[in-house]
Amino acid sequence: MSHDNLTAGKPAKPRVAVLFGGRSSEHAVSCVTAAGVLGAINKDKYEVIPIGIAKSGQWVLASADTAQWSLSSSSLPEVVPSAETVTLAEIGGEHQLIVAAPNEVPKELGTVDVVFPLLHGPFGEDGTIQGLLELSDTRYVGAGVLASAVGMDKHFMKVVFEAAGLQVGPYIAVTDRQWRKDPEAVRKQVDRLGFPVFVKPARAGSSMGISKVDSMEHLDSAIEEARRHDLKLVIEAGIAGREIECAVLEGRGTDAPRTSMPGEISVAGGGHEFYDFEAKYVEDNAAALSCPADMPEEAIARVRELAAAAFDAVGAEGLSRVDFFYTPEGELVINEINTMPGFTPKSMYPQMWAASGLSYPDLIDELIYLALNRRTGLR
Template structure:
C-alpha cells in the first residue's frame, strides 16, 4: 500500500475498519457500507480497511450491491494492508462488533500506535464486552439487574455440582449465554433442567466463560442511545423498544430476528410513560459513566413484571440507518450523517495517551 501523508486539518484521513473474526463479521461489513456512504468525501479522506474472518487486514471497498438477503463478507484476495500504515491516519472508525474488535483488543493497538479512534478506550470496551464484569460494575453503580451465575472456564467439569446448585437457585426458565459474544450469538433459553447441559456446552464452544441469567417475566426490551457532547458530557436519546412479531418462531430477540428474517421491529419512541423514559435515560448515562465509556454506546433494558432492570451496554452498536442506535438519535434530532460526523469530530478532538 502506498501511504499518503496525514490528512490536513480541513480534510482528515479516516480509516473505516470492519469485518473481523467474530460471529458478527457480516453485520460489521453491512454497517461499514452504510457509514462510508454518508461520510462527506469533501471533508474526509476515507480508506476502507477490512479484516477477514481469519484475521488478515486488507484494503477493501465496502461495496456490496446485491446481497440477496444475506450478509456481506471481507474478501481475502484483496491487497494486504500493513499494520505499519495505521499511523498514516488521523482517526480510525472501528466498526467492529464482538470479540477481537469491540472488546478492547484493537483499541489497545491504536493506543500503542498513538492514533485517535472513535469510541470507548481499552478498559471500557473490554469490560462492556464481558457480561459478568459488566454486571459487577453495574452492581457497584447501584443499577438494578436480574440474578445471574457465572460459570468460569472449566468449572462445569471440575465443580459441576456446585455450579448446578447455584443455577437451579435462579429457577426456570434461564438464559444461557457466552460471556463475551454479541448479537445474541450462542444464547439459548432453558425451560427444563435437562436442557441446561447442552446449552452450557454450546455456549462454551463460543466462549469458555458462560453466564446464566434468570429470565425476566413479562419483559419488554427497551433501549437508549448515549453519546458525548464536545465537552465530554454524556447525553441520552429518546427511548426505543424492540418488538418481535407474535407469530415469529423466536423465543427471544436472537440473531435471526435482529438481522435476517424481518420478524423484529424498532419502535421509536417507545410507548412508555415519561417518568419511565426519564429513568431509562438517567440509567443509560449512569451506565455509560460507570464503565468510563467514550464517544457512544447503546444501553439495553428489560421492563419486567417486577420493574425495570438493565441488561447490557454495547460500545459499538449496530450502525446501519435501520439499526436501533441511529434510529434513536434520528428521533432525537440528529440525522444519520450528522451522527457519524459528530463521532468523528469527537475522536479527532480527543487527546492520545492517558486522559
C-alpha cells in the same frame, strides 16, 4: 492532523480509516454496518479509506462499493484475504498506512487521522483493536480499552453496574474450570436461579450462542452450545419485561453524555421466544422496533438517566447503546451495554438518534468530531 495531502489553498481533509469485518462471529454484521457508514459518510469533508479485516485477522484494502458489503439473500458479506496486507505504523511522527506483499517493497498509503472501528464482538469491540491503536497513539471512534473489555464481558459488566448502583438481574458466572470440574454444582446454582434461564457466552453478541432454557433436562446442551462461542458463560434468571434501549453519545468538551429517546424492541408478533439472531438479522419482520417507546414520561426520564450512568460506570467514550428490561412493576433492570452497537442505518442506535433529531450522516460526523478532538494516551 497530517498535511501531506494538502492541495493548493485547500486544507487537507481528515483521513478516516474505516475498519470492519474482523475475527468474531459477527463478521458479516460488521460488513453490513460498513456498507451503511461508507454510504453515508460525508466525502466532501473526509477522505475515507475502507480497511477490511478477514476472518483470519489479516488487514486488507477493501472496496468502497457499498453493494459488496450489503446483506443479500444469497450470501453473507465477507472480507476475503489478499496477497497484500495493510498495517498501521508510525513513521516520521505520522500514522502511516503501509501495504506490503511478499517479495515487494512496502508502499505507503498515506496518513490516517482517525480510525472508525466498526467491529462487533471479540477482537474488535473488546479492547484488543483499541489497545493496538493506543500503542501507536492513533485516535479512534468509541470506547477505550477498559470500557470496551468490560462492555464485552457480560460478567464483569454486571459487576461494574452493581457497584454503580444499577439494578442487574439474578445471574451466575460459570468458568471453564467450574463447569469441567463440578458440573453438578453449576446445575444446583442454576436450580436456585429458577427456570427459565438464559444461558449465554460471556463474550459474544448478536444473540449468538444464547439459549432460553425452560427445564434442567435442556441445560447441559445449552451450556455446550454457549461454550462453542466462549468457554466462560453467564447464566441469568429470565426476566419478564419489555425490552427498552437507549442510545448514548459522549458530550462535547466537559458536557455530560447525551441520551436519545428510548426505543422498544418487540418480538411478540414474530414467533420468536426472544430477540435471537434470526429475529435480529435474518427475518425481515420478526422484530418490531419503535421509537420513542410508549412509556410514561417519568420512566423515559429514568431510562435516559440510567443509560448515561451506565455509560459513565464503564468509562465509555463516543457511543454506546444501553439495554434494559422494563418490568410490569415499573422496574428498570439493566441487561447490557454495547460499546459498538449495531450501526447500520436501520439499527436501533442510529434509529433512536434519528427519532431524537440527529440524522445518520450527522451522527457519523459527530462521532468523528469527538474522536478527532480527544486526547491520546491516558484520558
